[in-house]
Amino acid sequence: MSKCVFFVTCPKGVEYLLGDELRTFGLETVRNAPAGVWVEGELEAGYRACLWSRLANRVILNIAEVDAGNGDAMYEGVLGVDWTQHIPEKGSFRVTFLGQNQAIRNTQFGAQRVKDGIVDGFRAKGAARPAVDAKNPDVTISARLNRNRLSIGVDLSGHSLHMRGYRTDKGIAPLKENLAAALLMRSGWPEIAGQGGDFVDPMCGSGTLLIEAAMMALDIAPGRRQERFGFEKWPGHQPEVWLALRQEAERRAHEGKQGRIPRFAGFDQDSRVIATAWKNIERAGLDGVVHVEARAVQEFTVEGQWSERGLVLTNPPYGERLSERKELSGLYQALGDAVKQSVPGWRLGVFTGAPEFGKSVGLRSFKQYKLFNGKLPAQLLLFEVAEENAMTPREPDVPGEIRPRIANEERAAMLRNRLKKNMKTIGQWARKQGIGCYRLYDADMPEYALAIDIYEGRVHVQEYAAPKSVDERAARERLAEALAVIPDVLGIERSDLVCKQRQRQAGTQQYEKQAASGEFFTVHEHGCLLRVNLKDYLDTGLFLDHRPVRHWIQQNARGKRFLNLFCYTGAASVHAAVGGASRSLSLDMSKTYVNWARENLALNDADPKKHMVEQADCLAWLAEKPAADQRFDLIFMDPPTFSNSARMAGVLDIQRDHATLIQQAMARLTSDGLLIFSNNFRRFRLDEALEEEFAVEEVSRSTLDKDFQRNPRIHRCWHIRHKV
Template structure:
């Protein structure tokens, strides 16, 4: 029999070695797979013992194919009654294309027709298509004018061992984890070795390490394979191989002296890891513990072993600058506590590893799904300064940043004291090398790093960011947990509404007598736009006895100011359920009567487009620059759409009323000609407090009245 055994890109060489060790013949690797030959027993051994394969494809035929008719004819050369019962179920996995077959669904349909037509002509019965758990999976690949037809003997992908029923947010596939461990040299490290994952997530690396250490065939944990209902299946041969594997597993579990430790800051994902280890039968060898990375130390009384981990490395789990602090801390802890240990870091962003200050002695390229990734191997050779004592000295430029920050605070001191300002911007990219904004919220500070150009060296940018974080702590006399780092970038879709962490850290600040909830950790924005402070105060001063409408209300801080200013009623509209709930809490914090201060979760475009009886004395509208959220009927572009928005809002404004229109698009240009029916005044200069005077294009504000 001739097989094609598929695997993730980047581990073909390892799979070739594995298949040769299992006894396969004529082994030859290619992209994302390995060709091999052997008897049916060999296919069974691969399904049972391969730690690296995805699928085992038994090749039936191949020929040159260009048209759909040629594909149909090729499939019909197979005697399908040798592989499929007349009333059985099957499905077709089709990949590739030709000039005449450029749609995989169409290709799969032609293959299905060829199988069904042949069986029906021979027996009068018709096999049916079943995508989930079919009796037979037919695999057809078309490339470079040649099609190959195969049976998928694995069924579901072999990386699905069966033990991982629960996973974290970005799980590593089991066969990729096995490849990482093999490249790290784990199988050769011997009995009694310790393996430790300080950011273990759902525990895949540790479970795979113990499956190797206990000589457990990964296929033993699966309930079904693609050959289970195949007429060519030799059940007695399979059961013989399974019995042999079970004996080896029992002996391996008995003699295993490996110890494993898994740490993670998230107790929920640790519970998943514990469940997975129990399902795999190796939980007795692994000690799981909830622990922040900062608490990482070598377990007492343990000889050096292997630290292996797959830390976060992309936007999905955290911003790059924040992650650099994580990697830097990891490097410090390794140098302080893990001398003579082997360390493997698997990452889709090798640049992050540069801040660990460890030299990689080996690097292996792999793919995590479609993400090009690397496994970097380090040997920690000598003890250096501990993480507690390691210092980062300020450069001359950093001292310039410190001087500028102190100067800004001094210049704004009298104004802040007079106005009772506790939430303000202390610094906004005043020095080009330090392109950050520093915002103060009472006893907390948020540092927002503007995304640097791709041409900027990431390590140098990170070193400057280290300077910023240290200076901010010194100048404001804060502890590290009182300074929060964020990276600013263009938002798209629902980015601005999504949680970016799981800390749940809300606290209350005051502004002109208004209590407002802010959150510096969990969302891209804090819940309070500091630059709009003068606009909110103006609304508060004008709201007495008026009905106020707040469109694109965000967390409804402007509505709160209107409430405190004596507004008769407020109506606040936003399409985000997250922000409407936040707004509800803000209003409740200030004693709002829900009957008079109404919150509406809806797309403002849609809400404005319907005929309405309500009229308002004061309207505030601050739309985003751009939004393509799925919650909206259309894409919002404030430059293109502002005329329509303003006209619709003015329909709801009573005679003598005021519309305050604002946005933060820096190149915004109001279409005065299209809005000539209204009296418009640009009040932007009057809405810039001292902390935003340097950044005069932070927003634009217009007062609009009926002409």
């Protein structure tokens, strides 16, 4: 057999562990890549990876690399591959496409060009065209774009290998099977099991860690119960080699149960997920091997003859709600107390998205591994359960829950005086203007890098992330001082203050949920009613710096057709409706914010037939040819600086893409209409060609009220019209 090149994908953070595993199958590492490993070896080793890999998602046999500087070059490269060797004549296939570059920004477009190249390749050889089957194809072709090169391969797995077939019922927030296997390997379970150790998961959920641990200890191939793999109808398939591997897997599964079988026990306080775990255990063929029952962590104990050495591995709740996070410290402490009492001499592994609670376990962690649970950063904390490792459980330092206290009275007095001064200037100005939501303080003093916003008696504090040159402990100390000073100066209860840390955001992180309090309340702005939420998202639902822009829209919207692109919670649309706009259309790709915008409009008695909100990718919507009735007199467009949301057709880079967006928006604007274009990218430069094509006027200075004049770069704004 000749050497083949494979790309084997895996969860992020598992690449090196996967490389070690693949070497045991006879595959040599070529290089690591994000969420995958390039390897080479015989086809048999690729088959073995499909059957035996506990960590992989997909095993892709690489067949070609082609130029992909643009769509046409990519098509020509795909056309040059002899596809009759990889797709059965009159068979079916599908294409999975990942990646983007400057020329190919849409994965659907990329996949279509690859499909065209494959189909036309068959026609060029005079062969019958294969069918495209997105659900159940004979062969899956994987196309992965990296810069200007496209890697093309046959997906030998055909499905994600993390799906072993035993878990059709899931618990709450289940671990994927291959991530569970990675945790077991990092925890040293193969070695502990080899030494006769046992396994317990005291918060087992649907039982994934237990099942993976048992399959590992009993030498059961994770792909043993799969009915079909992606290579079985591939023309290059070698059935004899595959049959031998299947027979070997059956033999090893039989032999794995001949020696001492470790004890496996799982507990969970939710009897419903225990019922799910039992079903999963039965489907995995492990009934009689793995035992689960409903029991709280506080009641955790092992009874009977258990090994002196073993592993306790668990994935506790992370605590999305603030109230839950306050309870987590007690949960982690209860876990630590239980293992110290019940299984001294064992190892404890805790996989958590809230690693700060590891201090509450009451043991010193000897190893920490950074991994991801889906997209969520998480850590695996390892502890040896021994008296010499015991420590007093400590309350964690949780962001947003810093205990208010003053360490330096002189420094705190400086902040107190500045806030009092701002209350006399900005506060009095806001009251005279009838403004209830405004910025009181914006990093006025370098010692306190905060933004403090007033929302009609409630306070929203954002801590700007300190530079690396500033000691983290000192930064937390100053934040604690601020949290002590602010309620005192402003005369509010501490429960009316919400604190968050503001960092540079990527993609749609600024819109992602931070908590789940559901605490909305209504504020007033120039006669409009708007719902805000200070806790659940990084932003509150109301961009205070755009208040003058919204007011201008309200004053100039009467009788006009208004379009709000990237509308967020629709505040500008509310101002347009209240200002007498004849109709409006608001677009955003987030279902959460589309619903929020509808609620804001309903709160102001806007007619939903005239003032519509739709969930849409603004990039794709603008790229479409406008219908005759899709013209607007007034358009507001305030796009994010950057977005690579999975819902979008492409990647948005405002500096790179703004000229196209503006030109497309202007195509929707009436001849005497106005486009208000704004963004908050601090290094933004408007394309000079736009000023030659349209009448452009920068109005940034006039769109900043008194509370934002200390920070004139918070946004920039232009009025753009068609030239007469």
